Amino acid sequence: MLLTVHQKPPEDATEAVSGLAREEREGEVSVTIILSGQALIESLEIDDDALAEISLILEMQRNFNLSIYKDKCMKRRVAIRMRSCRCLDAAAYCDLLRQSEQELDLLKKTLTIHVSQFFRNPSMFEKLQTVVLPHLFQKAATAGERLRFYSLGCAGGEEAYTLGIIVRAFFVQELLRTPVDIYASDIDADILQAAVRAEYNEERLKDLPDSIRERYFAANGPHLQLSPQIQKMVTFQLQNIMDVGLSEPCQLALCRNTLIYFNRPDQEKILHGIAHVLPSGGVLVLGKSETLVGDARGLFTTLCPVERIYRRI
Numbered sequence: 001m002l003l004t005v006h007q008k009p010p011e012d013a014t015e016a017v018s019g020l021a022r023e024e025r026e027g028e029v030s031v032t033i034i035l036s037g038q039a040l041i042e043s044l045e046i047d048d049d050a051l052a053e054i055s056l057i058l059e060m061q062r063n064f065n066l067s068i069y070k071d072k073c074m075k076r077r078v079a080i081r082m083r084s085c086r087c088l089d090a091a092a093y094c095d096l097l098r099q100s101e102q103e104l105d106l107l108k109k110t111l112t113i114h115v116s117q118f119f120r121n122p123s124m125f126e127k128l129q130t131v132v133l134p135h136l137f138q139k140a141a142t143a144g145e146r147l148r149f150y151s152l153g154c155a156g157g158e159e160a161y162t163l164g165i166i167v168r169a170f171f172v173q174e175l176l177r178t179p180v181d182i183y184a185s186d187i188d189a190d191i192l193q194a195a196v197r198a199e200y201n202e203e204r205l206k207d208l209p210d211s212i213r214e215r216y217f218a219a220n221g222p223h224l225q226l227s228p229q230i231q232k233m234v235t236f237q238l239q240n241i242m243d244v245g246l247s248e249p250c251q252l253a254l255c256r257n258t259l260i261y262f263n264r265p266d267q268e269k270i271l272h273g274i275a276h277v278l279p280s281g282g283v284l285v286l287g288k289s290e291t292l293v294g295d296a297r298g299l300f301t302t303l304c305p306v307e308r309i310y311r312r313i
């Protein structure tokens with residue numbers, strides 16, 4: 001399969017929302033990344049000198065050695081933090097690092113960020129399959145509505161595709177009445193391109209039940225290629241999670257292992273944004289080491305404390 005990627009700025013106000021449009025022709029996938037005002041900051045360059053300065057600050061303040069990692073990868077990770085803090089250039093970001101202990105910790109965490117996995121925390125997905133999704137399908141069928149699910153901070157798409165697999169494998173009858181749209185977003189355009197390709201190594205599939213693996217993956221050289229049937233269920237978008245409140249309403253939002261990279265006030269803002277797009281009864285799932293903070297606690301009830309599943313009041 002051929003993957004072509006084009007980047008373009010928004011042509012008019014209607015494209016102000018950044019996105020990733022996928023066009024499929026026979027054997028060819030064409031991806032256009034539409035850059036919003038926020039994503040245009042993508043063009044911010046972190047040159048070698050800036051990286052050296054950031055590296056020095058991290059080494060002196062946190063005894064953290066950047067030089068063992070690939071520069072290109074580190075520059076991409078630094079850019080993610082800069083965009084999250086809305087810093088327009090490396091000098092401003094270095095100033096912030098010198099002033100903020102918290103930002104130093106957040107940068108360090110972001111640089112050592114871990115990738116995702118299919119069926120990560122299998123017991124959570126089991127709870128979704130047996131308790132949450134049956135209820136959401138029933139409610140949507142009664143109201144005659146479609147269902148919309150979000151995977152926020154989706155990395156290589158593993159979480160969103162896991163949702164797709166569960167829906168396709170276990171809710172065949174329900175799908176006939178209630179179509180499901182899955183949207184997955186991340187701030188990292190490179191990761192989104194990998195997500196669109198949907199080729200994975202063994203490591204990403206280690207929690208996958210054998211039956212699912214045989215049904216939805218095919219060997220492709222050293223990789224495993226996800227079936228197009230599941231790929232088609234997910235739309236990827238370039239989006240800063242800080243802007244989640246501007247999205248369309250959804251009934252289920254997975255925001256796992258991403259909140260931890262943000263300071264507390266920003267965690268609260270993100271949770272308020274998610275609460276804004278979830279109607280009453282909508283469901284939020286956080287990562288195992290994450291929890292509701294501040295005022296956002298008053299916006300949800302806890303459905304399952306162990307799996308960090310919450311229901312919008």
Ligand SMILES: C[S@@+](CC[C@H](N)C(=O)[O-])C[C@H]1O[C@@H](n2cnc3c(N)ncnc32)[C@H](O)[C@@H]1O
Pocket residue numbers: 080084113114115116117120152153154155156159185186187188191239240241242255256257258261287
């Ligand atoms: C550890 S991964 C989590 C992947 C998946 N949610 C999971 O739990 O397996 C964190 C992801 O958050 C993304 N991220 C970091 N800052 C972000 C931001 N401001 N907006 C959107 N995504 C962000 C990173 O690019 C990374 O892909």
